Amino acid sequence: MPATWSESVEKAPTGGGVGATSHASRSTYVPPHLRNRPPSASADPPPSATVSYAGTLAGNESQGQGGPAVGGFQSYGSRNDLSGGGLSRGGGGGGSAWNNRNGGWDRGREREANPFQNDGVPEPEFAVQENSGINFDAYEDIPVETSGKDVPPPVNTFAEIDLGDALNMNIKRCKYVKPTPVQRHAIPISLTGRDLMACAQTGSGKTAAFCFPIISGIMKSGQSAQRQPRKPRMACPLALILSPTRELSIQIHEEARKFSYQTGVKVVVAYGGAPINQQLRELERGVDILVATPGRLVDLLERARVSLQNIRYLALDEADRMLDMGFEPQIRRIVQQMDMPPPGERQTLLFSATFPKEIQRLAADFLSNYIFLAVGRVGSSTELILQRIEYVLETDKRSHLMDLLHAQRANGVQAKQALTLVFVETKKGADSLEHWLCINGFPATSIHGDRTQQEREYALRSFKSGKTPILVATDVAARGLDIPHVAHVINFDLPNDIDDYVHRIGRTGRAGKTGLATAFFNDSNASLAKSLADLMQESNQEVPAWLTRFAARSNFGGGGRNRRGQGGGGRFGGRDFRKDSSYNRGGMDMYGGGSNMNSGYNQSGGYGGGYGSAVTSAWD
């Protein structure tokens, strides 16, 4: 069975509606500088070189791998096993006891593939070993803030929570020995049915924090999509997980499939850029949890192939991104203008590492009597990431990058265990830097919104596997991606928004591992100086004197995309906006929920931030 969509395309017979990416022959990645050459010249990237990393990078390398399998993407069924509509999912028994669904959704002819297979984790060994990478000591004294009515107490172990045998087994298979701080708090809250707005640092385990309660809730209820009254060929999922990018949706799907293995809960992913027919057929086979990007979901809703009438759980990952000006209209359409049950009748879970107050205000429209949870210095970066800011003129950036890469190479850590992610501002810039790196002997690939989905998936796989240990990316790769062994994040071009910086550097230093983040700063980044200096200080980083001078000089607090100065950050970045005096001025109940609250967001024209079209277009 093909592991990814790009593989399934490569292996499929010719033709068959693959759209823009339907190449007749097996597609080999061609770097941009070779793409227009005759076939004989357009072959592989330059010969693989050993890229090595120094000092802190070795720390990362030595920690081992905690994430999903390399190259792990969703599997699509073959085109030949689609007959019969696939709707005949035999139901589990009724009642509300555990395990009342079949132990796996392999009803009828369909068999549930083992999502752990790619991990190379021998089943019998999963019992004792801790997830090899995570350093829980790093989280021991992490500050936690909760607000809202009747907040359920946190737990210290998974055993304290009644998640069900099958899910507990999968937690062991994942080698999660104890919950991370956000899981300790968020899972008990969600299990009581409360709405939740949760902020927690990058790489701290938010995916499981929203997946576990959803999966266990579906298992416990004994509900399943196939037992709901449904129109023919219309999928009626019980849970919807939305994320801003295709790759993140793919990743969440992979994770959710592991967590729901043999629970009877079926997870399906739908995202843009991949053939919709394959996704439709997956949906026809039955779906309990639908993971989707907003654009593709709207398409499915318009075709009346998905109904949201049975939604019991709505989760927005990267919720602040999902509700900012780029996505907000689509999200409102999905959540408020289709057939989804309103707040109070469904459970809504919003997660991110950053949550500007303006977005919190907006998000309150989607929530009912919710609990706000902030774990760690939210909106700040983890101290596990060593941040370096270097003053580099625009014209010197490439040679400076080359110096960095040569220094890494000189230091002898294997490339596969120390990947480098380089962020640039534009798609053209990504292509051009990738080309330049390749011709200079550094195997690189790129990911951005102008590449086909097949190319994007191929690039990510090639990076994860270490075949091309440098990935040049736009912000499309800034959020959520959990790529083991990313040892170094380089902000070749700094973003305009400090929250974007937080997410970008969060691709390293995940799950308790250490990481290095280097940024090239020059006068064009002056508006970021203050928030950058503040962020570094909060994270106990050494702030260069020249940056402090820049910060003192710059007076950009009132506008632009630097939201930190507008209440999104602060000493404890994830403060509940309901605690603001301005929120209560109108006599609103401080923790009354706010589902009927008019945020005034639109009237005021939104916060000054927003994303320029170049950035927005990098997203799905």
Ligand SMILES: Nc1ncnc2c1ncn2[C@@H]1O[C@H](COP(=O)(O)OP(=O)(O)OP(=O)(O)O)[C@@H](O)[C@H]1O
């Ligand atoms: N309880 C746990 N024990 C060990 N490892 C865990 C645990 N929970 C999550 N992880 C691992 O931690 C890593 C980071 O998790 P995840 O991707 O959910 O982070 P995140 O908080 O969503 O990050 P981001 O803000 O970047 O989206 C993953 O590799 C995951 O498998």
